[in-house]
Amino acid sequence: AQSVTQLGSHVSVSEGALVLLRCNYSSSVPPYLFWYVQYPNQGLQLLLKYTSAATLVKGINGFEAEFKKSETSFHLTKPSAHMSDAAEYFCAVSVSNFGNEKLTFGTGTRLTIIP
Amino acid sequence: DSGVTQTPKHLITATGQRVTLRCSPRSGDLSVYWYQQSLDQGLQFLIHYYNGEERAKGNILERFSAQQFPDLHSELNLSSLELGDSALYFCASSVRDRFNSPLHFGNGTRLTVT
Numbered sequence: 280a281q282s283v284t285q286l287g288s289h290v291s292v293s294e295g296a297l298v299l300l301r302c303n304y305s306s307s308v309p310p311y312l313f314w315y316v317q318y319p320n321q322g323l324q325l326l327l328k329y330t331s332a333a334t335l336v337k338g339i340n341g342f343e344a345e346f347k348k349s350e351t352s353f354h355l356t357k358p359s360a361h362m363s364d365a366a367e368y369f370c371a372v373s374v375s376n377f378g379n380e381k382l383t384f385g386t387g388t389r390l391t392i393i394p
Numbered sequence: 395d396s397g398v399t400q401t402p403k404h405l406i407t408a409t410g411q412r413v414t415l416r417c418s419p420r421s422g423d424l425s426v427y428w429y430q431q432s433l434d435q436g437l438q439f440l441i442h443y444y445n446g447e448e449r450a451k452g453n454i455l456e457r458f459s460a461q462q463f464p465d466l467h468s469e470l471n472l473s474s475l476e477l478g479d480s481a482l483y484f485c486a487s488s489v490r491d492r493f494n495s496p497l498h499f500g501n502g503t504r505l506t507v508t
Contacts, residue, residue, distance in 0.1 A: 311494040322396060322484055322499030323437075330494055369437065373494055381450055382427075382497065384437040 281306045283372045285385035293393045298342075298357040300388050302370030305351065312353040313371040313382070314344055323369060329353060340364070365392045397421065400485050400500035408508055412473040415503045419466055419487030425449075426468040427488075427497060428460055432481040443468055444491035472505070480507045 286301040304310055311330050315323040327338025334346045340363075344355045353370060370385040397420035407413055419426050428440040430453075439452030443462035454460075457475075462468040472479060482504050486497040 313496075315497075315499075320501070322398070322486070322501045323497070324396070324499070325496045328494075328496060381439050381442075381452055383439070386436045 281310065281372050281374045281383050283370050283383055283385040285368075285370050285388050287388055288386065289389045289391065291391040291393055292360045294362055295359050298355070298360045298364065298390065300355040300368050300370075300390065302344075302353045302355065302385060303351050304353060304370075304372045306372060306374050308374055311373040312344075312346060313373070314338065314342070314353075314355050315369045315371060315384075316340075317367045317369065317387075319366075326355070326368070360390075360392050362392050362394065365390055396498040396500060398485060398487050398498050398500035400483075400503050402503060403501070404504050404506075406506045406508065407475060409475055409477060411475050411507075412471065413475065413505065415470040415472070415483055415485075415505075417468045417470070417485030417487075417500060419468070419485075420498050423487035423489050423498070424466065425488045425491050425495070426462055426466070427486045428454075428468070428470050429484040429486065430481045431484060431502070435481075437484075440470070442491075449491055475507045477507050480505055 282305045284303045313328045314326040327336045329346045337343045373382045399418040401416045424445045430438045440454040442450040460470045482502045484502045486499045488495040
């Protein structure tokens with residue numbers, strides 16, 4: 280069975296500082312990995328996705344994530360935090376198992392930006 | 395704006411009642427997914443429809459049911475409601491029926507059961 284673990288339910292960083300949100304996955308077959316962002320009172324929005332083409336994936340709003348198979352990780356980073364980055368971030372994993380696919384989300388990490 | 399429309403935005407009802415949540419997918423999207431988001435359970439996948447056919451079931455209770463109509467809109471029916479059903483219910487759509495296709499989420503329906 281596939282699963283994803285997000286380390287840290289709350290992360291606070293200063294404006295302009297590095298953002299690092301951690302995600303580790305578990306899957307017996309090559310996974311598809313995603314990061315979604317949820318702003319207050321809104322649905323989830325795709326930030327980026329990994330589908331085995333390149334290990335470093337660039338997304339929207341300056342975010343990127345690196346797939347590390349040896350560490351089963353897909354951490355999300357942004358070099359310089361902006362106040363508008365305050366939101367909840369979800370890592371998700373999907374395994375291609377025809378006829379029985381589902382997208383499994385982590386529990387989320389709430390990112391707070393300190394002025 | 396994701397292009398996915400969910401109605402109503404808020405719903406307050408009593409235990410034992412039945413409600414229907416509605417979702418209109420993005421234009422051109424054939425897949426509709428329903429998710430439940432609560433503080434204690436996080437985001438839970440409920441069910442997936444593709445072009446009118448059920449494709450996958452997740453942690454959906456027997457009291458809950460869904461369908462996708464020929465015009466591709468979907469409805470989630472929740473019956474015999476319990477306090478624990480209070481949550482945010484999201485609909486998402488995608489072009490294909492594979493989970494490696496990005497999902498586009500609506501803004502959700504907040505259900506409060508009193």
